[in-house]
Amino acid sequence: LGLDFYARTADLVAKDCLGKVLVFNDDGVLRKGRIVETEAYLGVQDLASHASKGQTKRTQIMFGSAGFVYVYLIYGIYHMFNIVTDKKDSAHAVLIRAVEPLENIVGKTDGPGKLCKAMNLDMKQNKLSLLDGPVWLEQGSTPERIQTSARIGIDYAKDWKDAPLRFFDARSSFVSPRR
DNA sequence: CGTCAGATTCTCT
DNA sequence: GAGAATCTGACGC
Numbered sequence: 525l526g527l528d529f530y531a532r533t534a535d536l537v538a539k540d541c542l543g544k545v546l547v548f549n550d551d552g553v554l555r556k557g558r559i560v561e562t563e564a565y566l567g568v569q570d571l572a573s574h575a576s577k578g579q580t581k582r583t584q585i586m587f588g589s590a591g592f593v594y595v596y597l598i599y600g601i602y603h604m605f606n607i608v609t610d611k612k613d614s615a616h617a618v619l620i621r622a623v624e625p626l627e628n629i630v631g632k633t634d635g636p637g638k639l640c641k642a643m644n645l646d647m648k649q650n651k652l653s654l655l656d657g658p659v660w661l662e663q664g665s666t667p668e669r670i671q672t673s674a675r676i677g678i679d680y681a682k683d684w685k686d687a688p689l690r691f692f693d694a695r696s697s698f699v700s701p702r703r
Numbered sequence: 704c705g706t707c708a709g710a711t712t713c714t715c716t
Numbered sequence: 717g718a719g720a721a722t723c724t725g726a727c728g729c
Contacts, residue, residue: 563710565710572710573710574709574710574725577726580725580726581725581726582724582725582726583725596709596710596724596725597722597723597724597725598709598710598711598723598724599708599709599711599712599721599722599723600709600721600722600723600724601711601712601721601722601723602711602712604710604711606710619710621710635711635712636710636711637711637712638711638712675710676710676711677709677710677711678710680708680709681710702711704728704729705727705728705729706726706727706728706729707725707726707727707728708724708725708726709723709724709725711721712720712721713719713720713721714718714719714720714721715717715718715719715720716717716718716719
């Protein structure tokens with residue numbers, strides 16, 4: 525997909541990511557998964573976003589151009605794969621939370637930490653461009669039924685914790701178990 | 704340099 | 717439903 529797809533606010537991109545195919549050329553091995561669950565993070569105003577604490581070494585990639593990858597490690601164990609969207613400095617991002625395995629997937633993919641492990645995604649992909657790197661999105665199939673909910677695991681986000689910024693295909697059996 | 708908490712997951716009970 | 721695993725960035729001293 526081209527720059528136009530990513531250069532919009534994260535809520536729009538997150539919704540449109542459903543059904544798209546995430547591809548990772550892992551040293552010659554093409555790993556593919558169809559995206560069935562995402563979350564949008566709306567920049568510095570969004571108390572659930574890392575960007576709300578301002579620009580730091582870790583979050584600086586989010587303040588850059590759309591179409592770049594933001595990966596971070598959480599709890600010392602799990603990697604979270606995000607896509608930077610919207611215009612420069614808006615710090616919008618989309619978290620990929622679950623995919624349906626298509627090719628060369630090892631293990632389960634029904635959670636943000638699990639899908640990174642199954643697709644072998646980690647900090648090496650941080651700050652890469654989806655427009656010319658080894659990771660990109662392809663056109664996929666239309667999601668059957670798009671449903672919205674509050675985001676997972678961000679109870680600390682005060683006024684933002686109930687915002688309906690999680691999107692998933694309600695017909696997919698690969699969405700994360702949490703509701 | 705020490706502390707602390709985290710956009711999670713697994714393993715029990 | 718609770719607790720542990722395990723490490724990095726952010727922040728305070």
